Amino acid sequence: MIKAGFLQFDPALGDVAGNIAKVDALLDAASDIPDLLVLPELALTGYLLKNRAQAMDLADTADRGSQVEALQRWARSTGAVIVAGFPERDRDHVYNASILVTPAGDRHVYRKAHLFLNEKDLFDPGDTPLEPVDVDGVRIGMMICFDWYFPETARVLSLRGAEVICHPSNLVLSYCPDAMRTRCLENRVFAVTANRCGRDVASDGQELRYTGTSQITGPGGEILLRAGENESVLGAVSIDPAAARDKWITPRNGMHEDRRTDLYGPLV
């Protein structure tokens, strides 16, 4: 068993230092930090960046920058594996990425495959494989926000062995939490959707309101925990990742085994 959780909060647009301080305070106030903790998409920069130059300006590389250093510090100080969204710079590329950091200093990056709306102006399309990583015997996959909409994302992660899908998000529509029940049910995996709450207001007055309701979903599609729409909260539950290794929903129906890859392509 491990404890898996999300940190739902309200980052301020463009204020990385302030957002780091906000997370510091939330972690200090928490009585117990889970073994695996997921933060939202673009957790420390805010979402509604105005253009590619600003995304590039706020981006870290995978091994250097105030965001990844803060994430590494939290992993080390709490002993948790931490997953969070951040803008990642790699030479002249910038990605809407997610990083997994371990207390020991291992880092893995996933770059968002399916970019939403004007993200297409800000970020390069992700080029990392949908491949889970093994952390202390638990196979952890990452996908980011709008990736949920494409059944291929979670399907490929689960076919490659993901037991827990970490899902940093900045959701503005209400569909996702219920749809994650289907994503988990069809793949027999756990998912931790860490959404933000509050709103972003861009310099031109454009505003986005985020839907909160971060959720931990079980392999039977059950909602293990769902946060409120507008609360800053660290939510966590105990889960047994081994339960996601059993793909049999009846003694004769396996969610991987029963796929008819003679009638459709194998995906992986």
Place this chain on the structure above:
Amino acid sequence: MIKAGFLQFDPALGDVAGNIAKVDALLDAASDIPDLLVLPELALTGYLLKNRAQAMDLADTADRGSQVEALQRWARSTGAVIVAGFPERDRDHVYNASILVTPAGDRHVYRKAHLFLNEKDLFDPGDTPLEPVDVDGVRIGMMICFDWYFPETARVLSLRGAEVICHPSNLVLSYCPDAMRTRCLENRVFAVTANRCGRDVASDGQELRYTGTSQITGPGGEILLRAGENESVLGAVSIDPAAARDKWITPRNGMHEDRRTDLYGPLV
């Protein structure tokens, strides 16, 4: 616009003539028959067949037998395109199949790809492609009951142009109606899930209770109509199949166009 509907009712196990009479009465009582009418899986035989010999014994071929003849008669007399589940015999094979019959006498058969539990003892696995058929300019796909569980089924049908997915079912678990919202949302298609109600009791005393709640779902994941759990009812709504041709959920995000088939296989 067309009117699409389901006929939810309670077939008696093994009593084909009685079930045909039951549907006759339901259609006679209906004030209005939709252009497209979907009946449940194994609609005229009941579901809980005891073995392969009984399935074979009750099976029709695609062009001969009391079930397909009744379906053809209803299509002709009402002017509706009718889709219904039936056991289909083809030489020494027997399939859990669905047939689409038109008033003009065209017939198309789909054989269930993903067999549930003990269906594996009764039926051969389906060998027909997941390929929609064009009926009067509307592209109609078929899948049967447990096929919903596999995201590949509806995905492939929609990638091949299905606008309306007809989904004869005998559901015994409660997940499907809500999951169909995700199936339609992720593929921007309509779906008509025709479930049965009531129960089957086999000769050995085994009993299955069916969940009703037949549903018509729109391409935005909206529930257009949902039946009660235990009513015999013909339910129908007007739908515009052309709405399913538009896969764009934002001006820049198409549910087909945004697929990252460089990161995962194309499926079709």
